Amino acid sequence: MTLRRQVQFWLISLAVFCLFLYVFSGVLLPFVAGMAVAYLLDPVCDRLEKLGMARMWATLTILFAFVFLLVLFFILILPLLGNQLALFLERFPDLVRKLQTLLSEYFPADLATVAGINPEDLQSSMSDLIGQGASFVGKLAQSLWSGGQALLSILSLFVITPVVAFYLLLDWDRMVERIDGWIPRDHLGEIRGLAAEMDGAVAGFVRGQVSVCLILGAFYAIAxxxxxxxxGLLIGMAAGLVSFIPFVGAGLGLVLSIGVALVQFxxxxxxxxxxxxxxGVGQFLEGNILQPKLVGDSTGLHPVTLMFALFAFGYLFGFVGMLVAVPxxxxxxxxxxxxxxxxxxxPVYKGIGRATPVGDDKVSE
Known part of the structure; x- marks a missing residue:
């Protein structure tokens, strides 16, 4: 197969895959979630196998533990977070008004005049900015909820997703071996190397960053x-979960916390x-302990690339797109x-074998 035909084949395959995601995005959520759970827990299953446990029992043990922790989260923590979220949305306009009053009262008007800033204009701009931000967050939350209802439904979360994860986790090694058998023999080493690099990048981010987000969320919420x-519990958990984008989670959490703290304290x-x-302590832990130990430098994902992928895939394919954006x-x-x-x-870059430009040849008289 020529290079041109290979490029055409892979472009057509990519187009078919994107069309498949677009058409079936409404029903893919539990299956994509099951694949993510299986991929996330496969190293734990392999480690239990090395300790002498059969694959079947290792899979059952891991999934039962995972479902137990998930149910515990939904029973103990989720209602508390829901109550805090409802209360926060109810009191948000009052918090904004108090914060604006506090800033206008203690903002140095003379310094503002010297700097060419009108305090009233500053207060109006802050009000517009906060209002736009609240509107954007509300629309985003509504979009995520409408796209993620299938995942949050009882049937998908407690039945379909664990079943899909169980079968994938049980047959993971066999599936990898079978796919390896489909690789063209002429490019076996090259494709295996690319697959290993992709697995390292995805595993380094997904498995490592999930651990970092959970640890930071627990730390911020408890502290x-x-x-x-x-x-505090709601803001801390939210800041931890958004920490997969460098500085964004901590920045948003800090701004919200300082705003609430100014009004409260x-x-x-x-x-x-x-x-x-x-x-500050959370950022120190993330940058010096959690990120180097759990994530490392294997992802190769720039923060701007990551944010663009999340927005682009989320816009095109909804909540399913956000799940597959990082991998x-x-x-x-x-x-x-x-x-x-x-x-x-x-040779295109090095110029090897290029034709001699016209006029470079010496013309003998």
Whole structure:
């Protein structure tokens, strides 16, 4: 097969895959979630096998433990988060008004005048910005809820997803071996190398970053609750879960926490400083301990690329697209680096064997 036909084949395959996601996005959620759970837990299953446990019993043990923790979360933590979210949305306009009043009262008007800033204009701009932000968050939450209802339904969450995860986890090694048998023999080593690099990138991000997000979410939530911050559990969990985008989760959590802390604790500065210190400690733990140990440098995903992939896949395919955005971006990054490497080693880049430009030949008289 010529290079042109190979490119056509893979482009057609990509188009068919995207069309499949678009058409069946409404029913794919539990199956994609089951695949994600199986991929996430496969190393644990392999480790139990090495300890002498049969694959069947290792799979059952892991899934029972996973479902038990999930049910525990839904019974104990989710109702509390739901109550805090409802209360936060109810009190949000009042919090914004109090924060605006506090800033206008203590904002140095003379300094603002010297800097060419009108305090009233600043307050109006802040009001518009906060209103737009609240509207965007509301629309995003509504979109995610409408696209993720299948995943959140009882049938999908407690029946279909665990069943899919069970069968995939049980047959994972056999499926990998069978797919390996379909690889063209002429390119076996090259494709295996690309697959290993993709697996390292996806595993480094998904498995490692999930652990980082859960640890940071628990830390922020517990620490803010201990300080006594209103909605601390909700803000901390949200900041931890968004921490897969560098600095975004901590930044949003810090802004929300400081805003709530100013309204709640002012003028008691020690408590406000304590809230800010919690996020400082969290960033230190993430940058110096959690990220190097659990994620490392194997992902190759730039934060801008990650955000673009999440928005693009989410816009095109809904909540299913957001689930596959990170693995797809990691795979595309591996293929892009491979293509760039091939280009840099090709005659197209080096100019080997190019024709001599007209006028360079010496014309003998």
């Amino acid at each position: 803010l609750a201990v300080v006594g911050l209103n909605f 002012w003028p008691e500065w020690p408590w406000i400083i304590a809230v800010a210190a919690i996020f 797809a971006a990691a795979m595309i990054g591996v293929l892009a680096r491979f293509g760039l490497k091939q280009y840099l080693a090709s």
